[in-house]
Amino acid sequence: MSDIVVIDRMRPRRENQPMTVDGDAGGMEILQKSGAIVSALEELGEATAQTLAARTDEPVSSTYRLLSSLREIGWVDPAPRRGYFRLGVRLVRIGSLLEDQVNVRDACKPALEELRRRTNATAFLCFLRSDTAVCVERLDGRDVHSLAMRLGDSLPLFRGAAPLAILAFVAESEREAILARLSDRRRNGEAIPSDASLREAIASTRSRGYSLSDEDVTPGIGAIGAPVFNHRGELEGAISVSGLRNQILSGQLPVPQLTMQAADDASRALGYRKELIAG
Structure with missing residues (x-):
């Protein structure tokens, strides 16, 4: 199962749709890892996958895959420096909307x-x-x-x-x-x-x-x-x-x-x- 599919689990569950406990637990785990990466980028501004992996105590390969998924939904963008990542424009816009409210x-x-x-x-x-x-x-x-x-x-x-x-x-x-x-x-x-x-x-x-x-x-x-x-x-x-x-x-x-x-x-x-x- 690809990481991006987990994001779809954030959609409301349809009535009478069975709940898969193991899948929901896995989805929550990946959301927690995503939150850890977002928090690290909020603190650091820009960082490499290696730095983020060390910060979140995750393998570099897993961190790259998660960063790829986060890029697809606009939560993370490549930074101007090669190999670095930063918070995505879409996520920043969401934060600005919340700030306005x-x-x-x-x-x-x-x-x-x-x-x-x-x-x-x-x-x-x-x-x-x-x-x-x-x-x-x-x-x-x-x-x-x-x-x-x-x-x-x-x-x-x-x-x-x-x-x-x-x-x-x-x-x-x-x-x-x-x-x-x-x-x-x-x-x-x-x-x-x-x-x-x-x-x-x-x-x-x-x-x-x-x-x-x-x-x-x-x-x-x-x-x-x-x-x-x-x-x-x-x-x-x-x-x-x-x-x-x-x-x-x-x-x-x-x-x-x-x-x-x-x-x-x-x-x-x-x-x-x-x-x-x-x-």
């Missing part, structure tokens, strides 16, 4: 709900928009219902926990462009912290892994923020939690760790895998 707010909401539950404070999701952070989701906490940062409201990137997390973890080139624009606005008379102060806050935030807001938006209110990344490793936005200062910043609850965990959960929901990006 992902609702970031919906994907992040379970993490926000868990953060609110564990802190009893107000949880936010913010996106970068024109040198500001815009609130796209807000879940009110039990203890304090602040009027600051309602849905659709925005804050400058140097005020508030989520805005600072966005400024600190956005790509370096974009961050430098933002700092340059803030510098121009400062020279034009706007009340913006000095460049040295902003860079110190950015460095501290990146070193800790989270941002901190201590009454810089609302008196008596503290907040912690952390970045959310998408499947490409790009900054998607930031999650923050805000409440009474002594509740958020006193250390009685591990709010920074809970916030970073929520941001990590949201990032994973968007397909982010730190080990793959780092690799």
Whole structure:
């Protein structure tokens, strides 16, 4: 039986068609091997059959046969370098369609709900928009219902926990462009912290892994923020939690760790895998 026939097993079984247990088991095995090759190419970008065989612990001859089948259905294409393979255009298109269908707010909401539950404070999701952070989701906490940062409201990137997390973890080139624009606005008379102060806050935030807001938006209110990344490793936005200062910043609850965990959960929901990006 050729490998390509197994792909046909993905079609729905017709009513009253007998199920062959051994065949289905074999089909699942080949699908698992196909998934291992796709995962390896996702991580490596391009690879030879020999490299893929070593990665998947399969004989080179079997790997060549499976690559041939995957080429026929568009999941794998030859790379420009002779003897190398990469993910197929058809598979990439499918991934793009799935990406377009992902609702970031919906994907992040379970993490926000868990953060609110564990802190009893107000949880936010913010996106970068024109040198500001815009609130796209807000879940009110039990203890304090602040009027600051309602849905659709925005804050400058140097005020508030989520805005600072966005400024600190956005790509370096974009961050430098933002700092340059803030510098121009400062020279034009706007009340913006000095460049040295902003860079110190950015460095501290990146070193800790989270941002901190201590009454810089609302008196008596503290907040912690952390970045959310998408499947490409790009900054998607930031999650923050805000409440009474002594509740958020006193250390009685591990709010920074809970916030970073929520941001990590949201990032994973968007397909982010730190080990793959780092690799």
